[in-house]
Amino acid sequence: MTRSDLYAQIRSKSSYLCVGLDTDIQKIPSHLRSEPDPVFAFNRAIIEATHEYAVAYKPNLAFYEALGPRGWESLQKTLEIIPKECFTIADAKRGDIGNTSGLYARAFFDKSASGLEFDSVTVAPYMGADSVKPFLAFENKWVILLALTSNPGSHDFQRLALKDSDRALFEEVLLTSAQWGTADQLMYVVGATRADQLARIRELIPDHFLLVPGVGAQGGSLADVSRYGMNSQCGLLVNSSRAIIYASSGEDFARRAADEARAVQQEMAGYLEQYA
């Protein structure tokens, strides 16, 4: 998907919501457990209920890989039914030496090889340029690099000040990696719990899209993320997983997920009018 297709969808839905498909077999409502593929049945209901309000879907690979081959099959079937206008993110956090990264890229971008074709994949940047560039070789595909993550451990390395520099490690990651590709193929993960850093991040990378997890269950503020992170083309995809997909554990789970997604979308519509 191109940047202009993504922006057109954000405008037409007045939304920059990404719904996270972190589908935990233990949390699926009990009435779905007798389905032949409960994970797929759950995802289908969530996607049907929320696609009016969401511009992107982000399955986290851990939830599928933990189930072995049947998890991979559920993922493949889920990807097939995500509406074509929606941006798809394989939250896989990959990255390795160049030839291995090339195969990871094929796994997520080359349907003829793996049966999967996502628009984007999350990648860890710490093995450097040669570990990221193989993902950037695919036309109209996106690499979403981890920059400043939402978890408490982001302080362990990402926030460390570099010696003889006024920059933190994550700032160096942003500035250096932005040279590896263009803002039409590179995005960055910045946690919503790190909204205090967004103004600084926008000084360093004004044009790139940011994938922002951490609102909802992790308590990040959508208001702050939107205020400090939005650029003139929105530049944000804000993810919420558990707060939407597990809004209810009963038979009304899909309707409740729609209610949550709609509430977030309505708040986003206001911020788009105000800031973009």
Ligand SMILES: O=c1ccn([C@@H]2O[C@H](COP(=O)(O)O)[C@@H](O)[C@H]2O)c(=O)[nH]1
């Ligand atoms: O910094 C990061 C990077 C990735 N994630 C992922 O996003 C979702 C968040 O789920 P919630 O239920 O909305 O908290 C999940 O898949 C994480 O692995 C993140 O949270 N922070």
